[in-house]
């Protein structure tokens with residue numbers, strides 16, 4: 125693939141899994157465009173990637189929970205670059221009693237996880253379709269496979285991402301664009317996530333993943349055209365085998381421990 129003048133876009137690229145995606149793409153000699161919230165040292169990361177891997181890097185700082193920002197971002201991308209890889213990684217969640225969640229908390233999860241992912245994909249698709257080969261990778265979660273109390277909106281948003289990706293994959297068969305979804309389990313991305321997982325006890329620790337490994341495996345599988353990427357087959361099998369009446373209370377109990385701890 126000639127990627128010299130073409131770019132991969134990564135959202136949520138300043139830290140955690142998004143940063144690992146950016147580094148892994150750069151290591152493969154792929155130019156990258158990093159997108160993140162303002163004030164996350166993206167300029168420095170961009171410079172580091174350019175220097176270390178001799179690739180081209182651009183960055184764009186914006187809050188993806190605002191519709192207008194998503195539109196401005198995609199307009200800038202389409203007007204300035206050929207894009208052959210889109211990684212919709214930006215996504216957030218948390219653990220809270222639903223009654224204690226603020227409208228802002230709920231809205232931000234829905235806007236970033238659901239609306240921004242769908243709209244960025246929609247707006248960049250004409251650009252991707254112009255490339256000889258192009259790829260979209262959406263970051264879902266193991267949480268897509270079960271509803272979970274005290275998380276409620278987050279797993280529902282990841283079920284959306286999973287379903288959206290599978291549907292789009294089928295719709296775009298026979299085009300130059302390949303769509304994939306990855307469903308990681310818990311990852312050691314930031315100290316807050318690590319602390320949360322510690323509180324979940326045995327189950328949380330057993331399934332903890334390294335973001336760099338998740339990113340490199342996901343990119344490898346994406347380029348091999350694996351449409352559903354499972355980074356943690358044991359957890360996936362457990363989720364598949366367990367009936368909902370067992371896994372729903374089990375997962376909810378584990379998450380409830382985070383609140384009680």
Ligand SMILES: NC(=O)c1ccc[n+]([C@@H]2O[C@H](COP(=O)([O-])OP(=O)(O)OC[C@H]3O[C@@H](n4cnc5c(N)ncnc54)[C@H](OP(=O)(O)O)[C@@H]3O)[C@@H](O)[C@H]2O)c1
Pocket residue numbers: 135136137138139140141142159160161162164186187188189213214215216217232236263264265266307308309310311312313314317
């Ligand atoms: N960590 C886990 O255990 C885990 C497990 C399964 C799936 N995932 C998924 O993996 C992806 C990355 O997670 P992570 O743990 O690496 O991230 P994180 O450290 O929890 O940070 C949240 C992510 O969302 C982005 N983000 C949050 N609010 C945003 C906003 N308003 N506008 C733009 N971007 C926003 C952040 O980007 P910037 O900080 O760069 O702006 C960052 O990439 C997410 O989709 C997450 O749901 C994570």
